[in-house]
Amino acid sequence: MIRDDRLPRDAQSILELAARSMFELFANASEGMMLVDRHEKVVWINDQYRRFLPALGFERESDFVGHPVSSVVQNTQMHQVLATGKPILIDLLSNKAGTFVVSRIPLRDDGGEVIGVLGIVLFDHPETTLQPLIAKFARLEQDLSDARRELASRRRSKYTFASFVGSSAAALEVKRQARRAALSNSPVLLLGETGTGKELLAHAIHAASSRAGQPLVSVNMAAVPDTLLEAEFFGVAPGAYTGADKKGRDGKFKLADGGTLFLDELGDMPPAVQVKLLRALQEGEIEPLGSNKLVQFDVRVVAATSRELAQLVQDGRFREDLYYRLNVLPIRVPPLRERQDDFPVLIEALCEDIAARGGGSQLELDTAALALLTAQVWRGNIRELRNVLEQLALRSDNPHIGAEQVRAVLNAAGMSMVAAPLRAGPAPVVALDAEVLRPLPEQIAELEQRAIAQALSRTGGNRAAAARLLGISRASFYDKLGAADVSEI
Template identity: 50%
Template sequence: MGRLKDPDAIRRIAKKSLFEGLDGMCEGAIIIDRDAKVVWISDKYAARLGLASPASAVGKVVEDVIPNSLMREVVRTGEPMMLDIMQFGPDSFVVMRVPIKDERGRIIGAAGFMIFDSLKHLHPLVSKFQRLETQLADTQKTLAEERRVKYTFTNFMGSSPAAMETKRQARRAAQAETTVLLLGETGTGKEVLAQAIHAASPRAHGPFIGINVAAIPDTLLESEFFGAAASAYTGADKRGRDGKFVLANGGTLFLDEVGDMPMGVQAKLLRVLQEKEVEPLGSNRVAKVDVRVIAASSVDLRQMVSMGRFRSDLYYRLSVLPIELPPLRDRIGDLELLCDHILEDISRASGRPPRELTPTALAVLSAYSWPGNIRELRNVLEQVTMNSDNARLSAEEFSLVLPRLAPASRPGDRPTLRLADVVADAERHAIKSALAAAEGKKILAAELLGISRATLYQKLSALAPARGDRRH
């Protein structure tokens, strides 16, 4: 048997075979011309519609045969309707409608197929669609929750003058639309404050997107910020992706450790801040964005500007509202409150009863300089609670951690290892810090220390050196 080689002949046979196959598999078929008049209807379709015979429908406009039919719309638009539900009296049919074109591509009519005569055949498809819809809604909900802030101003705890001034400035910044620059040592709570500013701002309903510049390789930072078109990628995954600016549209973008940004990306960030539009990597199209930027740095950006490592124009654009977060050593009066909160967190996470600090333990903690600030404080408390079964954590238990963390001794001094000396030094340092924070006001210093004024006077008297011991 010879094989058919003429492509046109193969196409004609395929079309005929396809139509006959659909007609055989479906519950009925109908064809109309470009004037929407019926030119043919299958016996099965005529019977389903309750017609006397197929011939009785030929020559009639399709709406006279099938009220509310959309076949005319397919002829008019040339667009198929691949899956639809058609109501005919009390019955519902699942139908498909496709345009018919001639050799020159002109619309000359349309064909309709009754795929199912009962909606029950769609139940598996509808169920799958509903499952996908539910999964999509759950994913969108989870994503929205991840982009919702976890912290407000109540999470930036402290009643010391330094902490209160920081919160005052941050609350004022929340009501503005300009960029904010948070400055402070690592572990001082810059991300907590950034989220609090967003939560108290008019943008609170929008997303909060955070990115740690120091954690992203320089080669990927541009696409992380601005996104990438599909043509920018090679390999198996060539899909484009949105950048953090697009994801944060209508909300706030938090750029942590902005001082680690390479100079090339700094120039592009400056343009986005000025023009309010981003151009994805590998694309020549720009997209408008409405984003408020909060930047943070644990390094001195002014010094980096003088060293030529940070653009001065970007620095001035970011530092419209600079806020400096105080280190923990400058707000020792907040230490007890912070410890209580952290110990409660540890208790919830571990499922163990909450712990407390003895006065001597608090004094020892108050004497330490905390170069890692609140993050280091949490680490120390976690270490001690992990190794202790006591409800009240004492100075003795902290001595396993604190001696190697204590401030360096003065040259020529022997290290202080006796617990009594550590506690005395801790109390002296805590009182000195409280007096400094209270600007010498003893009543306020006593409140910061959580002791009475009489107790403060007693400790000041006990800690004062004897007159004979004074050095000249």
């Protein structure tokens, strides 16, 4: 009998009436019921349950009732409910009589001791009676599988080494180093100015490595608040703090397990996270926030920064031990001003991609426009160059682009323009993929020679000032000066 001494007498009567009503409801509406006593013996079955006896192998009720439940019902869990006192509200039971959806509810005396178990057959033939529920479950399972596949595909590499456009000596060297790095599991440190293609190379290294089939997970230090970086890296245990997900959340190390973790803008990592990152890399294990359990991982780290890490180490703003841990395979990604030979093919590739994404015609730049773009400093490198080309595509009704249109966009963008080398006579309009009269390297060399001559003329022969005016290093200036015809300069 159900009793709660905290209730008034009238409420207690209602509770007992509700219990009897629920029992009668299940007895009449279910497919069968049985009672098992504290000694695991069947003491009662209702009329609906009796129809299962022949299928279970019993001719008489007396052969079933009074016997241990485990000896008359195959695969029963009634004894487990007696032992634990915990109900099994929904379960599938299969035996000689068929497959059923069942519930098992412990019965307690006034002292709270388990004195028996009520077993209820809710449905028989669940493959038909529960078909809508089974179908919905199957759909949810399929949706989950599709979502996992989609997430996995997004975490794979978007770029390969073919995506790093260019055949200049600088471009070929950086691709050679990156391909060698892809063969190793050691950390890779990509160094270079913003917009040079460090993230693209990180994807390419992963795609060419033995981990290509596993996830590539990225963390941008500059994009995540300092207070959230630790949780982003190491994950959060269930209920670690107020507002935390009750199921917990995996960090980037766990998500990248077996694959590659790309740490972008490494120089912006706060000191507190540097300590824990170093320990994680040394031990190969992490401790999620709010947890006292260590989780092992297998991750290859590729890091990138546009800042001078060595200087940050000297200034005490980046841990020296972490620097040496990550600076195993350093690769310097050259700025655009050191890849002038790549400008024609690079601009063509960018224009092709812009046209494909925007659905318009591909831009065709004449030689004067190309020369003007090549002469610029491009502090934002490829990212800045792409931005200018996108503006040209949006502002121009005609895909044929001349120097005046380029100059107008550069002025509107507030760029400090460097004049293109002068040519005698009007420049012919030539598309990037059109046939030229002379080899392109020969023409570019001529442009460089004229640019050097003009810079020296403006600076009164001061070579250091001329190098600054052209936006190139002094070493590069002297290299190009040596290749030029000094008599003409």
